[in-house]
Amino acid sequence: MAWGRLRKKKEMPGGLWSKCSACGTMVYNKELEANLLVCPECSFHHTVPARRRIEMTADPGSFVEHFTDLQPRDRLHFVDQEPYSEKLKRAQQKTGNTEACLAGTCTLEGIPLALAVLDFSFMGGSMGEVVGEKVARTVELALEENLPVLLVSASGGARMHEGAISLMQMAKTCATLHAYREAGGFSISLMTNPTTGGVTASFASVCDILVGEPGALIGFAGPRVIQNTIRQDLPEGFQRAEFLLEKGQIDRIVERKALREELARILRYAPMVRALQDA
Ligand SMILES: [Zn+2]
Numbered sequence: 001m002a003w004g005r006l007r008k009k010k011e012m013p014g015g016l017w018s019k020c021s022a023c024g025t026m027v028y029n030k031e032l033e034a035n036l037l038v039c040p041e042c043s044f045h046h047t048v049p050a051r052r053r054i055e056m057t058a059d060p061g062s063f064v065e066h067f068t069d070l071q072p073r074d075r076l077h078f079v080d081q082e083p084y085s086e087k088l089k090r091a092q093q094k095t096g097n098t099e100a101c102l103a104g105t106c107t108l109e110g111i112p113l114a115l116a117v118l119d120f121s122f123m124g125g126s127m128g129e130v131v132g133e134k135v136a137r138t139v140e141l142a143l144e145e146n147l148p149v150l151l152v153s154a155s156g157g158a159r160m161h162e163g164a165i166s167l168m169q170m171a172k173t174c175a176t177l178h179a180y181r182e183a184g185g186f187s188i189s190l191m192t193n194p195t196t197g198g199v200t201a202s203f204a205s206v207c208d209i210l211v212g213e214p215g216a217l218i219g220f221a222g223p224r225v226i227q228n229t230i231r232q233d234l235p236e237g238f239q240r241a242e243f244l245l246e247k248g249q250i251d252r253i254v255e256r257k258a259l260r261e262e263l264a265r266i267l268r269y270a271p272m273v274r275a276l277q278d279a
Pocket of ligand 1: 020021022023024025039040041042043044
C-alpha cells in the first residue's frame with residue numbers, strides 16, 4: 001500500500017509557512033487555513049485532518065462523537081521497521097485521536113446525519129479493524145436513527161499491519177451499507193485526496209452518491225504501481241477526480257468552499273434520489 005509515500009508528499013508541515021506539494025509555492029499557513037487548506041495559488045485541495053474536516057462540514061457545535069471506546073490492537077504482533085504497537089502509539093500522540101476514523105452525528109445546514117471521517121494524518125488513514133468497525137457502526141447508527149450517512153475518505157487503503165483482518169473490513173462495511181440501502185437508507189461518499197486501495201474498493205465506492213474533491217487521487221493501486229506493472233504510459237489525468245467523473249465512476253466534483261451547501265442540497269434531494277433509484 002502506498003500511504004507512506006503519499007503521506008510524506010501531501011501532508012502540510014507545521015510552522016508559519018508551508019510549501020504546496022502541488023505547485024511548490026510557499027503559502028502562509030494562516031492564509032491556507034482561511035482558504036480551507038486549498039492552495040490560494042493553484043487551488044490544490046490539500047488533505048484535511050479529520051477533526052478539521054468535521055468543523056468544516058458540521059454546523060458549529062453539532063458534532064457528537066461516538067464509538068470512542070474502540071481501541072486498535074496489535075493482534076498479529078506485527079513488526080516491520082518497528083512494532084506496529086509502537087507506530088499506533090506514535091500516531092495517537094501525534095493526532096490526539098485513538099484511530100484513523102472519527103465518527104458520530106451532527107447537523108449540516110440543520111439536517112441531521114451520521115458521519116464517519118477518515119484521518120490521513122493517522123497512519124495514512126489506513127483501514128484496520130477499528131476504522132472498519134467505526135464506519136460500519138456509523139451506518140448502523142444511521143439505520144437505527146433513520147439518518148442519512150456521509151462517509152469522508154482520505155486513505156492509503158487497508159492497513160497491512162493487521163493482515164487479513166484489515167481486508168475483512170472491506171466486506172463488512174459493504175455488507176452494512178447494503179443492509180442500510182435495502183432498508184431505505186441514503187449515503188454519500190466524499191472522496192478526498194488521496195482515496196486509494198481497500199477504501200476505494202469498498203465503502204467509498206458503494207454509496208448512493210459519490211462526490212470527489214477537485215484533483216483528488218482516487219484509485220485502487222497507485223498510478224506508479226500500475227505504470228510499472230503494465231509498462232505503458234497512463235492517460236493524462238489518470239485516477240484524478242476529473243478523469244473519474246468523465247468515465248462515470250463518480251457523480252460529481254465539488255470545490256471545498258461549496259461543499260457544505262452542495263452536501264445539504266444532495267441531502268435534501270435524498271428522498272427523490274431514492275425513489276428514482278428504486279423505480
Ligand atoms: Zn499550490
